[in-house]
Amino acid sequence: MTGEAPHGELSREFSGALARFEGYLRYERSRSEETIRAYRSDLTDLFRTAQDAGRTGPQQITLEDLRGWLAGYYERSAARTTMARRASGARSFFRWAENEGIVSGNPAAQLRSPRGGQSLPKVLSHADVEAVLAEIERRRKEQPGDPRLLRTRAVAELLYSAGLRISELCGLDLADVSRERRTVTVTGKGNKQRTVPIGIPALAALEAWVRGGRPAWFHGGGARSAVQPAVFIGPRGGRADQRQLREDLNRILSAATAQGASGAHVFRHTAATHMVEGGADIRAVQEMLGHSTLATTQVYTHVSVDRLARSYRSAHPRA
Template sequence: MSGSDDRALIDRFLEMLRAEAGAAGNTIAAYGTDLRLASEVLGGALSTAGATELERLAGQWQTLASSTVARKSAALRRFFAFLADEGFRPDDPGVALPRPGAARPLPKVLSTADVERLFGAISERLAREPGDPLDLRLAALVELLYGSGLRATELVSLPRNAVAPDRPFLILKGKGGRERLVPISDRARAAVAAWRAQVPAASPWLFPSGKGHLSRVRLYQLIRALAGLAGIPPDRVSPHVLRHAFATHLLEGGADLRALQAMLGHADIATTEIYTHVDSRRLVELVNARHPLGEALADARVDAKPDPA
């Protein structure tokens, strides 16, 4: 990639931060400065930097205060996680960056009850008289985010006929021409069909807006507004959080990690393992219930009990 590629990707990352709640203006400005300086040091090749380049970059931070190093590391790690999740690179080299006195925060998680509240708010809007076509759009957007785990960029840029009424999946082409199959539930197909009936036949986009398609920023705004209607703090909900909920809830339901990796479009299984955080108690229960040794150990405990006198 060239320096101009770095600039374009940094701008896209900062746009995502602006749209995502919790990113204060000062934080965005500091992150932007840190990323542009890092890109300059690496000759405009920050986006493609590997562990060696990042270790060399971090070596120049040795005289800085630990709080400054922590901020710079956080900016770069979040940038690389964004690139990996959006398919702009197949790996996340952020592990090579220092982590001075700070543990990695767990991703925001929505419970199934939270998701039910979101869909409940959508149902209330759809039941209004007279109906509003934009409520049909909102229903299609949320069904695809939570039901298929699409990335925000993938969702807003879907072609008008990407979701076929007789096909329970769609094929997405990501960075580098990599294709993946994404499952589409009956509910999502029905929601998309209802919305598509409102989209002009000449539109190349499923979610048109102005001369193009719906923007990522507008998508974030719509999802946060829906959270408020559902009685959920808006800063807890975003398109990425719904994608995470898709992955987490599937994994909790027993989905195979490799299948999940394919559905999410992660080149590296390690990205899926981090992204689909599941509490350790449930994993222990899963091992005890499903592992072949679990039944044998249970039988052994029964056999070891003394006979009643």
């Protein structure tokens, strides 16, 4: 028997199915927490829309409901990438729900959405990277005792040197860093591990943080430090929060660059693009980034060509 949910809350049928789907994503598909949050947000929005239309559970949602839900975003001029992501989430949920017997048919099987299109990622120039690092050093001289700036320097150097995702960087443990081989072992999407080389400046910044910054945030003393495996920690001694690291980087990017780049991912894009521009084999870049398919990595060849074309048009007298 279905009880009505208070306004704004999902019914027991909707919330229960969503919780089971989250468990499937987390424990059977090993999806990242960021991916799970995106699915949860999109599906919660879908279920609330369906519930407002009188549906009591996933089994009552129709293809027309799904199309109407997406059409609402189209009318609000949502980005094609957003609509494509939401449609993909609905298809994934109903494919799983059909397999689990939660619904008797898959209403999303024929759901189509606008193609997301390929937008080239923003990339820092070599001068931008130097400006970012110089800005961090300038602030360190002004605040020599601030551990956060040592952390920010290590984060920026490591993201750029190894092309890591911010989630991979936050998941690093001290045992994952090999000073002798100058490598870090990271756990990427799907819990797949890979070993990535890092440069001498990144290793130096990492050691400066571990020796000079990290200990300052262990208010409980050396005993607490000994049981915390994380390389990057927060002011309370716990593993660093991704959002805080992004905010630290955004402040530096805003002060040091003029192109509007933000977030941690710009360092990953920049590392890959600079390697391609420097002549690195595309498969080596794929391995470094941890991409499952070469097609994902090949966007950086387009970025490289696009940057070359812009430089040509601005510099060649007969362009």
